Amino acid sequence: SQTIHQWPATLVQPVGSPLSLECTVEGTSNPNLYWYRQAAGRGLQLLFYSVGIGQISSEVPQNLSASRPQDRQFILSSKKLLLSDSGFYLCAWRQRQGGTEAFFGQGTRLTVV
């Protein structure tokens, strides 16, 4: 069966420090991968998605970047964190072919201080 792992679960970082969040999927190949952010409140905003190795699309301009160095690995990064980067970050995957459902990781709660 397929599983998705995301770490760390929580992170407190000072303003100006770098960031690296990692997400890996097991039990499938060629997945579509996604990074979402949930700010205080409710809505989930799509940040990045990837349909293949090295292929990254950004939905909104921001201080973050994403990379996909391997088929089942998706990394969210920043060179210098801002206070506004605080939030709950969720990684997700779905099979590339067919209208299949998406599955989410457990999330990373990032607090920038």
Place this chain on the structure above:
Amino acid sequence: GIQVEQSPPDLILQEGANSTLRCNFSDSVNNLQWFHQNPWGQLINLFYIPSGTKQNGRLSATTVATERYSLLYISSSQTTDSGVYFCAVPVRGSARQLTFGSGTQLTVLP
């Protein structure tokens, strides 16, 4: 892009009560998902329901794609049902990324 609206935004129930959550979307879709976000933030898949009705225990969902809405029914609610319920639909294209509604915050009181 497609718009997804959920109602009500907040709902408070006594344990044992039934409820209906609604999700409206602005364009035709070929699938729809319902999620429950638990107190730890994890998104739990409830239903993948492009059309028709599905049931899983005390929960059921109905999607009427031609009228662009979906309903989530919770019967005999329990305190563990508390949390935020989201519906989400995919954007057309190869990535099929999900667009989420703003969610319904459900609180079930003992």
